[in-house]
Amino acid sequence: MKLRALARLAPVLVGALLGTGCVTATVDEMVFNEPLEGVGDAGVVILGRRHASDYETEPDFIECIGKHIQRGDSSINVIGELEFLNALYPWFEPRTAPLRPADIDRLMAQPPVAEKLATLQTEYLVWVDGSTVQTNSAGSMTCGVGPGGAGCFGFGTWGNDSTYEATIWDFTNRAEVGRLNTSASGQSYMPAVVVPIPIIAPVQGTACDGLGDQLLKFLSSEH
Known part of the structure; x- marks a missing residue:
């Protein structure tokens, strides 16, 4: 009986924590040469930096930014990361x-590279690092099986930090034309009253939206 009562209480506790x-x-913007008419018929590719030994920029984050830009302006041709690579x-x-950016000249001097670009x-090439x-x-949590059934009890919490920097290269002018920084932090929770229910802070999604909005402002003709 107590187990069933606690099970009915769990949704109430989750609702009290607002579900997320x-x-x-925060987003910092430093744009040097904003296009006046957007990308037009040209394309933009967004790539994640993966040179550090202790982390890599997540492919799903890069995909998230691309989708965010295309939702905001469907006329922008976002070239897929894997397709480009x-x-x-x-x-x-x-x-x-x-x-x-100085390395662009070295790249463009290679006929196969210039032809494929x-x-x-x-x-535009957007490097995303972070x-x-x-x-x-x-917190702590315990789970067990008793005469009334199985259940978990406890409470856990954890934090996440997202930090990303986007650097925009212009292949036509062979120069860096903009730089954006975004950071997000949040606290997630895992209350368990019979059933563990994660209440996740959308930290990475918030960083994606912030960076995507600023890139959209830079690239879109719909100012």
Whole structure:
């Protein structure tokens, strides 16, 4: 009887916590040469930096930014990361990818690279560097099986921090034309009254929205 009563109480506790964790976010923008008419018929590719040994920029985060931009302006041609990497292999592998805008000249001097960039109509390249990490955790939880059934009891919490930087390269002018920074942090919860129910703070999604909005402002003709 007590087990069933606690089970009925669980949704109430979840509702009291509003269903999601708390998130705070900031976005810093430093644009040097904003296009006046958007991308037009050209394309933009968004790539994640994966040169560090202790982390990589998550592919799903890169995909999230691309979808966010296309939802905001369907006229923007966002070239898929995997499609671009396969077409330009091995020039954008971690060991060979350009690290500075000055490296664009070296790339364009390679006829196969210049030809493929022209075929894909790539005008802008957005490098995204960063990751989402878990920062702390606390609480405890126990699970067991009794005469009335199985259940878990306890409470856990953990934090996540997202920090990303987007650097925009212009292949036409062979220069860096903009830089954006976004950070988000949040606290997630796991209350357990018979059934553990995670209440996740959408930290990475918030960072994606913040960075996507600023890139959309830069790239879109719908100002």
